[in-house]
Amino acid sequence: LWRAQFAGVERLFATSRFLAGRIAMLLEREVEWRAAGIELRSLQSVGAVDPRRGRLRFGFFGALLRSKGVHLLLEAFAPLAERAELFVNGGSRDSVYVERIARRAAELGVTMRGAYGRAELAARLAQVDVVVGPSLWSENAPFAVREAFAARRPVIAARTEALGESVRQGVDGCLFTRGSERELRST
Numbered sequence: 001l002w003r004a005q006f007a008g009v010e011r012l013f014a015t016s017r018f019l020a021g022r023i024a025m026l027l028e029r030e031v032e033w034r035a036a037g038i039e040l041r042s043l044q045s046v047g048a049v050d051p052r053r054g055r056l057r058f059g060f061f062g063a064l065l066r067s068k069g070v071h072l073l074l075e076a077f078a079p080l081a082e083r084a085e086l087f088v089n090g091g092s093r094d095s096v097y098v099e100r101i102a103r104r105a106a107e108l109g110v111t112m113r114g115a116y117g118r119a120e121l122a123a124r125l126a127q128v129d130v131v132v133g134p135s136l137w138s139e140n141a142p143f144a145v146r147e148a149f150a151a152r153r154p155v156i157a158a159r160t161e162a163l164g165e166s167v168r169q170g171v172d173g174c175l176f177t178r179g180s181e182r183e184l185r186s187t
Contacts, residue, residue, distance in 0.1 A: 059131050061125075081109055175187075
């Protein structure tokens with residue numbers, strides 16, 4: 001069915017090497033990798049992190065879905081709550097999960113910022129020093145990583161297919177084993 005639907009398409013593009021490989025295998029034809037575009041102008045205006053600022057500020061950006069691993073991030077952050085800050089940026093229609101996250105965030109003193117639009121992204125990135133992507137699934141196009149890099153923010157991300165190809169260990173961020181609260185905490 002998929003092969004027939006894409007038979008007339010001259011060139012196929014995917015937003016990560018991982019996704020390109022999966023589609024190529026499924027369709028049995030070449031798929032090119034091209035990163036999806038992001039709006040750079042406002043993100044490049046975000047000031048650099050000031051290491052003298054004090055408490056380290058972590059930020060999550062994305063949908064509040066179980067597969068994004070926000071619950072894992074909260075538990076990994078718990079021992080740091082006295083010395084660091086965490087801002088959770090995103091929304092969801094999964095009210096049960098959001099309520100669970102909000103309760104735990106309140107216990108830890110984590111700031112829940114809610115959903116945001118493109119116009120708010122630069123200002124929210126300016127409020128964090130490090131972006132964390134604790135995803136539990138493969139991810140296809142890690143926009144939050146690309147946006148963080150555009151704003152000169154390092155990223156701590158789960159070692160998943162697309163995230164792992166986006167973050168260079170020790171260069172622009174750190175990777176941890178997907179689903180490992182202990183490893184995320186020690187990163």
